[in-house]
Every structure is written in C-alpha cells, then in structure tokens.
Amino acid sequence: MAEQGVEARRREILTAALALADERGLDALSMRAVAARVGVTPMALYPHVGNKDALLDGLVDLLLAELLPAARTAGPWHERLRAIAHAGRALAHRHPAAYPLLLSRPAVTPDAVRLVDALYRALLDAGVPAAQVPRLERLVSTYVLGYAIGEITGRFAPADPRRHARATAAGGAAPAHQELSGVLAQPPDWDAEFAAGLDDLMHVITGHVPSAESARRLSNH
Amino acid sequence: MAEQGVEARRREILTAALALADERGLDALSMRAVAARVGVTPMALYPHVGNKDALLDGLVDLLLAELLPAARTAGPWHERLRAIAHAGRALAHRHPAAYPLLLSRPAVTPDAVRLVDALYRALLDAGVPAAQVPRLERLVSTYVLGYAIGEITGRFAPADPRRHARATAAGGAAPAHQELSGVLAQPPDWDAEFAAGLDDLMHVITGHVPSAESARRLSNH
DNA sequence: CTGTATAGATCTACACTGTAGAGCATGGCG
C-alpha cells in the first residue's frame, strides 16, 4: 500500500534526525540540518513529519521503540523489570542528547502503551495490588528516567572536579559536606549506584505485596 | 560597594525573565522579550547576564534560592526531609515552565550546595552510614525532580482523556491495562501519590540504618 | 501516444532568534 512508502520515508527522516542529534547535539538539530542529511530541501520534510515539534515527538517514539525488545523478555517478574530498567538507562547512554525528550514530551503511541503494559504486567505478577500498580510504575519509570538524565546532563557529577573541595572549603556553610569529605572524595560507580537504587525500589515493591511470601522469594533469589 | 549595584540589576533581569517564563512559557523567553520587560534594549542585558545560556543558569539559581527556606527548617530529620521534598514539588507548580531547567542544567552555586547539604544532614541525622548518604540524596532528589517534572509536562496524565480507553481498546496489545481498567478509570490524586512515593523512600532510608530501632521510630511516628 | 492528475520536492520570502561591533550619553574624579 502507499501508506507504507510514506511511513518508510518518515522513518528515514527520523533516524537521520536521531543520528544528527547523537553526533552534534540537540541544538544542532535544525530542520535545515536534517534536510541536508536526508539530501533534500528543508520544506520537503514537512509533509512527512508535520513540523519541528512533531519531529521531536517522532524521536521520542524512535527511542521508545528501542526499548521494546527489553519489554518482551521472559522470566520472573523481577528479571523483566530489571531488564526494562537497565535498557532504559542504556538507551540514555546511547542517545544522550535526545534522551531528555522522554521526560519532557508525553507519549501516548502504541509503543509507549506496550512499554507501560510490560511494567504493569511485571508488577501484577509480583503480586502488587491493582490499586498500587500505576503508582509504582510511575515511581520506577521516574527513577529510571530521572537517574539516567541526571547522569547524562552532569547533574550528579558537576564538571568541575574540585567541586567538593570548594564545597568543603566553604567551611561552616556546608558542614555535612565536610563530615562526608571521606566518601565524597572517591568517584562514584554509577552502574553500581543505579543497581542499588533499583534494588531499593524492588524492596519497596515487594513491601507492597500483601503476602509476606513474595518478599522472601525476592531476597532468596 | 559597586558590585552590589551590578548584582542588583542582574537580579532584576533574572526575576523579569522568570516572570516571563511563568506567564508565556520557555519558548517565549527570548532576549528581546526579557529586555522589553526590563524596559531596555536586548544588548543591554549582555554585560549583566553574559548570554542566554548563562541567563538560564541564572534562572536555575533563582529557583534554588526559593527552596532555601525549606532547607533551613528545624525538627526531626524526616520532617526536614519531607519539608524539602514538598517544597521542591511546590516550586514546580509555581514555575512549571522554568522548573525542568533544574534537571538539565547542573548547578554548583553556593545555594545548590547548601540545599544538598541540608539533605545530607537529614540523612546523617537519620543514622544512614556515610557511604550511603550521597547515593540516597541522589535517589531522593531524583524522585522529587522527576516526579514534579512528570506532573507538569503531562507525562503522567496524557492530554487525551480517552487514552486508557484507547489503550484497552487496543485489546490483546495491552492486556495489563485491560486488567487494570478499574483503577485506571479513576483519576489519580497526585498529592497523595507524591506523598506515598516519598513514604516509600523514607522506608528505603530507614532500611539502610544499621540499628533496627530507627525503622521502628519512623513507623511509630 | 496524448492528456491529465497527483505526490513529492523546490524556491522564495518573512518574521524572529542570539549576539558581535561600534557609537553615544551620563556620571564622578583629577
């Protein structure tokens, strides 16, 4: 059908845009630059992607599509949940420029629904009462997105390496920093920290399971 | 001193910019618009704020400054931590357009350090081992920022009210949504959800306190 | 083969952006 051709061109444009964002950053993502990469005039993009805002929404979709395989993994609920979470963070490292769009642009596409559905399923399988499932899904996805964005934007590790030095040098103004100077001196292991936070959230989840069995099931396994 | 005059003008400009963002959104925050609001030519802003990027960093500072009072509250550690968290979310509702800048622009200003220091202090007072304090601070601040941004950008509540209807209509594609149709039908209470997530994180925190006493202390109180 | 409809790309143009560079006015200080 003709629809397929149209959709294929749209995808070409979107993947070109994503590649451009990966290489030169979001600021360099102009309609002209995308068009040049596709080998076409800027105005030629419009029938396919609508306008720039819609193009950014399209990028969100493309990113979500990369997460779908992780959403389809089999295994016990906690493995599935962990797989999705780690895939979410890995995606941020692969596309650091475009990733923050996930937090700023709400997505209601089929792929987005499928992803949330996989998380709902995992929580349901864990034994979480239905009333708590949407809330805990939001808690987990907020953690994954927020943590990954914190990493890639440098919120967790300000550029200046002397930052904690300056903070403790501030003296009385930052007493807790001074008290923690020992642990603040060594650079964090972001992989381990992400996993630890995820573990914490897993315990939150099992804590909301009525039967105490499942909590034991997780810690034994 | 003369420095004060310069700083005062800078603050005038930044508060004008923040007001403009509040009223017309981040997209409308152009140097020309800010200048017009201050009653001056665009180029007159540059000696004071550097350039647009620095102006946005200045907005981040202004936002953080609004959180400082909450960081100075007295009381037991969990009240202090809750005060900061709720202030962080309230800030998002007051400045929805500018708020996401907090997540995308790392801040190392004195005010930012003071805020983190207050969180460190609360965690230390809770009895959390020093090695876990920075990580748990990042967990909590990520939650607050991520949740608040999720709210204001509409990530949690996509505009289309028929969204869950469409999701369940998708049938086999979203089985978990279908299973949850009951709870998905009623609109969430965001205030309660934020508090519940915060409670969950408090339990995570007390769970990392070596002595089991403090866990009991929290739940009794 | 001719004529025509259609989808896609193009060209031009406009209002707007951030900001470099030069010039102008006003105040205090010697």
Place this chain on the structure above:
DNA sequence: CGCCATGCTCTACAGTGTAGATCTATACAG
C-alpha cells in the same frame, strides 16, 4: 575643565521555523 568608565542604543549578520507558490516526474485514462 578634561578624562574615563559605565551603561545603554543602534545597526547588522547569520541562522531559525515555516507559509505559499511553483516546478517536476510518475501513473493512469482515453
């Protein structure tokens, strides 16, 4: 009085998103 720094203005330029009109090549009807 001259000097000079400070704060502002004016002009200009390259780059942005995109509306509107135009061109072109392909596909199909007669």
